[in-house]
Amino acid sequence: MLSRTIEMASATDLAGFRQAARRLIVEQVPPEAVTWTLSYQGLGDLFAEAPHAPTTAPAESTWAAPPQAPPPLVPAFFLPLCQTAILHREPRRFALMYRLLWRLQHQPALRHDTLDEDRGQLEDLARVVRRDMHKMTAFVRFRTVDEGTSPEPLHIAWFEPDHHIVEATAPFFQRRFTHMRWAILTPERCVQWDGAQLSFQPGARREDAPAADAGEQLWLTYYEHIFNPARLKVKMMEREMPRRYWHNLPEAALIAPLVASAHQRSGGMIERGPQDMVKRLPKSMPLKVSTAASAHDARASMNLAQLSSACQHCRDCPIGEHATQAVFGEGPAHAALMVVGEQPGDQEDLRGHPFVGPAGQLFNRAVAQLGWDRQQFYVTNAVKHFKYEVRGKRRMHKTASQAEADACLPWLEAEIAQVRPKAIIALGATAARQLLGRPVPITKTHGQWLKRESDGLPVLITTHPSALLRAQDDARAAAYTQWLADLRQATEHIPA
Numbered sequence: 001m002l003s004r005t006i007e008m009a010s011a012t013d014l015a016g017f018r019q020a021a022r023r024l025i026v027e028q029v030p031p032e033a034v035t036w037t038l039s040y041q042g043l044g045d046l047f048a049e050a051p052h053a054p055t056t057a058p059a060e061s062t063w064a065a066p067p068q069a070p071p072p073l074v075p076a077f078f079l080p081l082c083q084t085a086i087l088h089r090e091p092r093r094f095a096l097m098y099r100l101l102w103r104l105q106h107q108p109a110l111r112h113d114t115l116d117e118d119r120g121q122l123e124d125l126a127r128v129v130r131r132d133m134h135k136m137t138a139f140v141r142f143r144t145v146d147e148g149t150s151p152e153p154l155h156i157a158w159f160e161p162d163h164h165i166v167e168a169t170a171p172f173f174q175r176r177f178t179h180m181r182w183a184i185l186t187p188e189r190c191v192q193w194d195g196a197q198l199s200f201q202p203g204a205r206r207e208d209a210p211a212a213d214a215g216e217q218l219w220l221t222y223y224e225h226i227f228n229p230a231r232l233k234v235k236m237m238e239r240e241m242p243r244r245y246w247h248n249l250p251e252a253a254l255i256a257p258l259v260a261s262a263h264q265r266s267g268g269m270i271e272r273g274p275q276d277m278v279k280r281l282p283k284s285m286p287l288k289v290s291t292a293a294s295a296h297d298a299r300a301s302m303n304l305a306q307l308s309s310a311c312q313h314c315r316d317c318p319i320g321e322h323a324t325q326a327v328f329g330e331g332p333a334h335a336a337l338m339v340v341g342e343q344p345g346d347q348e349d350l351r352g353h354p355f356v357g358p359a360g361q362l363f364n365r366a367v368a369q370l371g372w373d374r375q376q377f378y379v380t381n382a383v384k385h386f387k388y389e390v391r392g393k394r395r396m397h398k399t400a401s402q403a404e405a406d407a408c409l410p411w412l413e414a415e416i417a418q419v420r421p422k423a424i425i426a427l428g429a430t431a432a433r434q435l436l437g438r439p440v441p442i443t444k445t446h447g448q449w450l451k452r453e454s455d456g457l458p459v460l461i462t463t464h465p466s467a468l469l470r471a472q473d474d475a476r477a478a479a480y481t482q483w484l485a486d487l488r489q490a491t492e493h494i495p496a
C-alpha cells in the first residue's frame with residue numbers, strides 16, 4: 001500500500017484538509033496509509049504541534065494534480081463538526097477527520113450512527129473548542145490605552161486560549177464592541193478591530209499588553225462590594241471561572257483573600273442574627289441583600305462616568321451577557337429634567353447611546369416640535385442592557401422581567417442621586433413602574449404628575465414612543481398629538 005504524507009499549511013487549514021482529503025478519497029487511499037503533518041517552519045510532526053501560522057496556501061500533498069472528480073458525499077453534520085474540531089490542539093484531529101470521512105464513504109449507514117466512536121471523538125473535540133471559545137468571550141478583559149494619536153482610545157486585552165480559536169471568536173468581539181477600537185493579544189495569534197475591519201497578526205507576549213488602568217480599579221472596588229460571603233460556593237465558582245483563567249482576570253486577585261475571609265464574614269452575619277437584616281431590608285428582597293447594600297455604597301461614591309464604566313460589567317441579571325454593551329444615560333450632569341425610557345433597542349445597543357434608533361428619532365421629532373433642546377436634559381433607561389430574541393437575522397426586543405428590571409434599578413437610582421433632577425418624565429410602563437415602585441396604568445394616568453415616595457420627585461407619566469410607532473395608522477396622529485400635550489407639561493423644567 002502506497003503511503004502518503006500530507007502537509008497542512010497551518011494548524012486550522014480546513015480548506016487544505018478538504019482539498020487533500022478529496023484527492024485521497026478519489027485515489028482510494030485508506031486512512032492507515034496517510035500521515036498528516038504541519039508544514040509550518042518545517043516542524044513536520046503533528047505530535048509536536050507547531051504554533052498556529054497564517055494560512056498562506058492550501059495544503060499541498062506530495063503527489064500530482066487534482067483529479068477532476070466530484071467531492072465525496074458527506075452528511076450535513078460532517079463539515080460543521082470538522083470546522084470546530086479542527087480548532088482543537090489535538091495532533092490527531094486531521095487523521096480522525098479523514099478516517100471518519102473515509103468510513104462515511106464506505107459504510108453509508110454510518111451517517112445515522114450517532115454513537116460511532118470516531119464521530120464521538122470529533123464531537124468531544126468540538127465541545128472542548130466551543131467551551132474554550134465561550135470562556136474567551138467571558139474572560140477577555142480590556143484595558144484602555146490612550147495613545148494620543150486618535151480621538152478614540154485603544155482597548156487591549158491579553159488572553160491565553162487553550163485552542164486555535166482566535167479567528168473563530170473574533171467576530172463575537174467585533175459585534176459586541178463595534179464602536180470601540182480594540183486588540184486581543186494571545187501567545188499564538190493577535191486580532192485587532194479598527195472600527196472597520198478585523199486584522200490578524202502573529203502572537204504576542206504578555207508584556208505587550210498594558211498594565212491595569214483606572215477603570216479596572218473601579219471595577220475591582222465594585223466587585224469587592226458585591227461579593228457576598230454568604231453566597232460563596234467555591235466549587236461552582238471554579239466551574240464557571242476555572243482557575244487557569246484567573247491569572248489574567250483582574251478580579252481574580254481579589255478572589256483568594258475574599259474567599260479566605262468569607263467564612264469569617266458570613267459567620268459574623270449569622271451571629272448578628274436575622275434582625276439585623278430584617279431591619280434594613282424589605283421582606284421580598286432575596287438573600288443577595290447584604291450584597292445589594294454594599295453595592296449601593298460603592299455606587300454612591302461614583303460619579304456618572306464611573307457609574308457608566310462600572311455598569312458595563314454588571315451581570316446582576318442575565319441580560320448583560322448577550323448585549324453588546326450597557327447603554328448608560330447621557331446629558332448634563334445636573335440637568336433639571338431627566339427622561340427615562342424602558343431599555344436600549346437594537347441600534348442603541350450597537351451604538352452605545354440611548355434613544356438613537358427609531359423610537360429615539362420620534363422622540364427627537366417631538367423634542368424639536370416642543371422647542372426643546374435635547375442637550376438640556378438627561379436621557380436614560382430603566383434597564384441598561386438590550387434584551388432580545390433572535391428571529392432570523394433580526395434581534396427582536398423582549399421586555400425585561402420584573403426581576404431583571406429590579407436588578408437594574410440601583411443604576412437608575414444612582415443616576416437620579418447624581419443628577420438630582422427637579423422632575424422626571426417616565427416614557428412608558430416600565431419606566432413609570434421602576435420610578436414609582438408600583439404598576440402605573442399609562443392609559444389612565446398619562447399626562448399626570450405622580451410623586452415618588454422615596455424623594456418626593458414629580459414624575460410625568462406618558463406613553464413610550466415605541467407604542468406610537470406600533471399604533472395603527474388611523475390612531476397614530478391622534479396619539480402623537482396627545483403625547484406632545486403630555487410632554488409639553490415638562491416645559492417649565494427646560495432652561496429658557
Ligand code: URA
Pocket residue numbers: 341342343344345348353354355356357359360381466
Ligand atoms: N427605547 C427605549 O426605551 N430606550 C431607548 O434607548 C431606545 C428605545
